[in-house]
Amino acid sequence: MQRTGRGFLAGDASQHLSNLLNACSLDDAKALLITDSFLLQCLTNGANDYGLSSHVAMSIFAKLPTVSTIAYPSVRQLGAINLAVRTETFWNDWGLRSVRRGRAEHLAQGFYRFSDVRHVDGITVDGALRWREDPDVENSVVVLGPAWTPSA
Numbered sequence: 001m002q003r004t005g006r007g008f009l010a011g012d013a014s015q016h017l018s019n020l021l022n023a024c025s026l027d028d029a030k031a032l033l034i035t036d037s038f039l040l041q042c043l044t045n046g047a048n049d050y051g052l053s054s055h056v057a058m059s060i061f062a063k064l065p066t067v068s069t070i071a072y073p074s075v076r077q078l079g080a081i082n083l084a085v086r087t088e089t090f091w092n093d094w095g096l097r098s099v100r101r102g103r104a105e106h107l108a109q110g111f112y113r114f115s116d117v118r119h120v121d122g123i124t125v126d127g128a129l130r131w132r133e134d135p136d137v138e139n140s141v142v143v144l145g146p147a148w149t150p151s152a
Contacts, residue, residue, distance in 0.1 A: 020032070021033075039056060040072070040073075042056045043056055043057075043070075043072040043073075043082075044072060044073055044074075044075045045075070046075035046076065050082075053072065053082075053084070054084070057070050057084035061084075061086050067086070068085065068086045068089055068093050069083055069084065069085050069086065069093070070083070070084040071083055072084070077110050078109070078110055079110070080110070091149045091150055091151065094147075094149075095146070095147025095148055095149045096123070096144060096147060096148040096149075097143055097144055097145075097147050097148075098119065098120075098141050098142060098143055098144060099119065099120035099129060099144075100117055100118065100119045100120070100136070100141070100142070101117070101118060101131075102114045102115060102116050102117030102118065103115045103116050103117075114138075116135055117135060117136045117138075118131050118132050118134075118135060118136060119131075119132050119136055119140075119141070119142035120132070120142070120144070121142055121144075122144070123144070123148045127150060
């Protein structure tokens with residue numbers, strides 16, 4: 001955010017951050033942007049194999065109980081976003097919409113060729129995955145509906 005003036009968050013979250021910065025004094029806004037830059041550096045430091053980003057996320061969760069998820073850019077995959085998710089409330093906020101497995105061949109620059117892809121077409125009451133027998137049509141997604149949670 002501090003480099004471009006825009007965050008990678010969409011919708012209401014971006015507007016909230018813009019409003020927050022615009023309501024601050026210049027010195028307070030600079031302090032927030034320095035903090036944002038520092039946290040981005042911590043969360044995307046590839047040298048620590050996500051150890052520091054995990055610690056930062058856990059510290060944020062401890063200090064701010066209402067935060068359930070933290071999004072930050074991946075250092076291993078350009079354009080990808082990592083999510084640190086509070087585990088205690090995970091199934092209150094998240095659910096499974098699709099599950100698939102297959103073989104992936106890395107082509108280059110984060111692009112892959114997938115083969116022998118199979119989807120789950122159902123989940124039993126005890127949480128076991130029911131895999132489709134036949135390979136899927138290329139680039140297809142089987143959506144579970146409604147989203148599955150352990151309590152569903």
